[in-house]
Amino acid sequence: MRKALYLILTIGLFSCENEKLPVTPGSVSISNVVLENYVNEYTQEVSVQVNEDNITINSTGLPDHKTPYWGEGHEMFEAFPGSNHANMNTSMISFNYSMTIPTNPNESSYKEETELGPVGMALNGVPIYNDYEGGGVLQENAWGTFDASGGHPGPREDYHYHSEGTYLTVNDAELIGFLRDGFPVYGRKDMDNSYPDNLDENGGHTGPTADFSDGIYHYHVSNEVYSTSGLYVIKSGAYHGTKGTFTQ
Ligand SMILES: [Zn+2]
Numbered sequence: 001m002r003k004a005l006y007l008i009l010t011i012g013l014f015s016c017e018n019e020k021l022p023v024t025p026g027s028v029s030i031s032n033v034v035l036e037n038y039v040n041e042y043t044q045e046v047s048v049q050v051n052e053d054n055i056t057i058n059s060t061g062l063p064d065h066k067t068p069y070w071g072e073g074h075e076m077f078e079a080f081p082g083s084n085h086a087n088m089n090t091s092m093i094s095f096n097y098s099m100t101i102p103t104n105p106n107e108s109s110y111k112e113e114t115e116l117g118p119v120g121m122a123l124n125g126v127p128i129y130n131d132y133e134g135g136g137v138l139q140e141n142a143w144g145t146f147d148a149s150g151g152h153p154g155p156r157e158d159y160h161y162h163s164e165g166t167y168l169t170v171n172d173a174e175l176i177g178f179l180r181d182g183f184p185v186y187g188r189k190d191m192d193n194s195y196p197d198n199l200d201e202n203g204g205h206t207g208p209t210a211d212f213s214d215g216i217y218h219y220h221v222s223n224e225v226y227s228t229s230g231l232y233v234i235k236s237g238a239y240h241g242t243k244g245t246f247t248q
């Protein structure tokens with residue numbers, strides 16, 4: 001009993017000391033922005049749980065906008081853009097996605113490369129993928145199956161985004177989601193309507209955004225056209241912070 005009390009006092013002392021440390025730009029709390037922005041008004045299936053250290057976002061992964069992958073006859077069906085066409089999947093299905101990210105994301109000294117699979121989650125609960133597909137980097141056989149939002153389902157009928165597109169972000173400064181390390185990702189522009197010119201090799205930099213006026217590390221959709229696709233890929237390279245879990 002006395003030992004327990006001593007432990008609590010010691011922890012208390014340490015946290016007081018921590019509170020006096022200057023706040024670094026990377027240690028801002030993202031809870032309010034996550035709570036205010038994660039919503040899927042169509043499926044009503046996005047929920048957020050905030051704890052002291054972590055935030056968990058749950059979703060089905062189904063979008064809140066039109067796409068041909070809802071299937072012909074569905075109220076949210078729309079045709080493919082241009083000459084694009086369905087991939088091996090003509091439809092998409094629900095998952096029980098759960099992404100857990102740090103409440104106070106911080107830079108990691110080791111920059112882990114992003115891999116195939118979900119690297120983050122858009123505000124409507126749809127997973128964000130990087131510039132890789134099952135067979136390697138994105139090729140025309142993949143981007144030729146994108147809908148107008150830069151999304152398509154993978155082999156498991158798992159819908160996800162790779163690039164900028166309608167309903168998500170088009171040449172703007174919109175917050176589109178958070179990556180697995182807890183840092184936000186924005187469209188190609190900063191909030192002053194300029195294109196950032198000091199992005200690091202992982203597509204991010206520290207500065208103010210519409211949601212974090214005191215500044216935070218944030219990613220941007222790439223402002224370079226990807227290969228011959230005419231598209232702007234959301235994320236490539238490594239995470240700035242330590243990635244959290246993304247389960248299904
Ligand atoms: Zn894909």
Ligand SMILES: [Zn+2]
Nearest residue numbers: 190196207218
């Ligand atoms: Zn920026």
